[in-house]
Amino acid sequence: MQPVVHIGAGAPGARIRWGPSPRAFGSGLALFALLAVGCSEPVPPTVTEPKPPGLESEPRWLTFKCVKPGCDETLDVTIRQVGARKLAIKRVVLSEPDRTEYSIESELSAPAIVNEQFKVSVRYRPIGGPVKGDVKLLVTYTDASPEEGEGRIPPGEVSVPLLRRLVGEPVxxxxxxxxxxxxxxxxxxxxxxxxxxxxxxxxxxxxxxxxxxxxxxxxxxxxxxxxxxxxxxxxxxxxxxxxxxxxxxxxxxxxxxxxxxxxxxxxxxxxSLPDPTVAALPAEGLDFGRVEKGTQKRASIEVVNRGGAPLELESVRVVGNANLAATLPNEATSLTLAPLESVEVMVWLSSETSGDIDAYVELTTNDPSARLFSVPVVGMVTAPHAVAPGSIDFGKVPKGWVLTRPITVQNEGWGELEVKGLTLVLGSSDLFTLRSLPSLPLSLERHQKLGLEVEFRAEAMGPFQATLSVETNDPGGRFLEVPIRATGSTCAEGCPLENAVPSCVGNECSIASCESGWFDTDGEPENGCECSEIGNDPGSSCQEAHYLGEFPDDGTSQTFRGILPWKNDVDTVTFFAKDAFNWGADRYDVRISLASADPSIRLCVYWHETGNHLSECYLENENCPESRSFQRTGTGGGDDADYVVKIYREPGAAPTCKPYTLSVSNG
Missing domain, CATH: 2.60.40.10 (Immunoglobulins)
Structure with missing residues (x-):
């Protein structure tokens, strides 16, 4: 396949489309015709529109390869007659006569009659930098016959663009x-x-x-x-x-x-500042970033005189960190900077001790507004340090129990502590298992910690041991070991429970009863009776209720805190709200609200109108608000009433040791 060039009015904008050439296309038609003889209808001949009479150029444009001043290149273009009528050349010129880098020479001097074709030579001699604008060779013509009539060719012009080939690239x-x-x-x-x-x-x-x-x-x-x-x-x-x-x-x-x-x-x-003026680059000071302990590093601060008078630097020192030192060039003790002159002050970091760097480089100058000029220096000398419990001791664990203990690994050093591994070393009892392991590796900044759990299953009697190995990038030691101990024991030996009276019925350790004020809310005997009552525990009946007293409508308020540590536990709180006589206003406004982190704890409010507090309870006008908030305002007088508040847990909800707070006010 050969490229066929389809050219519009402007030759430089020609587009190339890949397809068969006219010659190849014609050969293909001939071959197709031979193969088709006797097999199909004859193919009609293709009719091609004739070119309009006039002049044409070959080639359509000239491209000069001459690129540097001093070079000299001449290219030829043939101007050819199209049609049988004689044509007269009126002129052969450049479109831009002042472009002296181009010159033309024609075989035919205008005006003249064209004898089929003639040649025009275009010479290009660049004499300086390229000049903007396009240049064309223009050949104007007209019909050579002096007689007017049909078939006369109208005046026309052939335009041949003169192009400079662009090679290389500007920088x-x-x-x-x-x-x-x-x-x-x-x-x-x-x-x-x-x-x-x-x-x-x-x-x-x-x-x-x-x-x-x-x-x-x-x-x-x-x-x-x-x-x-x-x-x-x-x-x-x-x-x-x-x-x-x-x-x-x-x-x-x-x-x-x-x-x-x-x-x-x-x-x-x-x-245009008249006085010496000191400044530093970078303006925010010097940041060493994170540097490993024991690594020496240096950096520089550019000190500049931005004033119009000489700046004198009389001394330099570091304040705030023993790991740092600063010197002027050649360890000079003083120097002078001309206007807009600068000098580099070298700052050395020895990194002998770990920790944050928060210091200053101080310069004594003759700048009237900065006699003592300070440049901040920050960074960190890193030395991460892993810390874990010295040991984990489960003590005596009754046979059949499964206990877990938390373990915390913390970074007490400087810089990033990378925790790479958490494993029980070879030889550890298989009765110990690591639980709640995080995805590793894991990075901890200073004072950050990670937590995991170790589980012990008391499947046998006797002492058992394991060792937790913590692998980190701690420069003081890559591996930190935590000894773990536990003893599987009989119920009698291992059953003492916290805040509880133990029971070993059937050789199974359980809670017989809790000490006064303590409750086994979670039902787990391993942690004993873990929930402690807050103050006095009200009962569910009116006789066991906690009485808050009388609340006049003058803004009196009070709070009560309690817990519901076991299933079906109900606390009852009572009070008397007084509606005092007030001229022109009724300030009676009883408000009751319940707050608790346990969303299953609810309240119901009852009231009974009476002029004085009664020892009996009347559960009238029940109101159990979803919002856990109740309000009753006055009706204009005579709203005195006894109130009963019952705090309970929704049916089916598991008990918790989370406290509640009951708030009561009037007026």
């Missing part, structure tokens, strides 16, 4: 990378040259389109008019014109036309 370079205008008084100005070059190759030029500045006192005064050929350069004058006493710093962005060439950034500085 924008600007120097110096830092322009220093020095000290300039407010109201005055100073200019410096910025050299801009095309460091590219081939004949790809670039045109400087802009020099952007983020500082209004610094900017470009003029831009070059011509493009830059590869290897050429020009100067752009940059100006600094301060209007007030200040330090000025600009980031200049040199751009070329189009978006194919990367812009170049240049830093420009100037000052």
């Amino acid at each position: 924008l370079v600007a120097s110096p990378a830092r322009l220093v205008f020095g000290a300039v008084s407010p109201g005055e100005s100073r200019s410096l040259p910025l050299t801009v070059s095309n460091a590219g190759s081939g004949n790809s030029s670039l045109v400087i389109s802009a020099v952007d500045s983020d500082e209004p006192t610094i900017g470009a005064q003029a831009l070059p008019a011509l493009g830059l050929a590869p290897g050429s350069s020009t100067e752009v004058q940059m100006g600094y014109a301060p209007q007030a006493a200040a330090y000025s710093e600009a980031r200049l962005l040199v751009r070329s036309a189009g978006d194919m060439v990367a812009p170049v950034e240049v830093l420009a500085v100037g000052t």
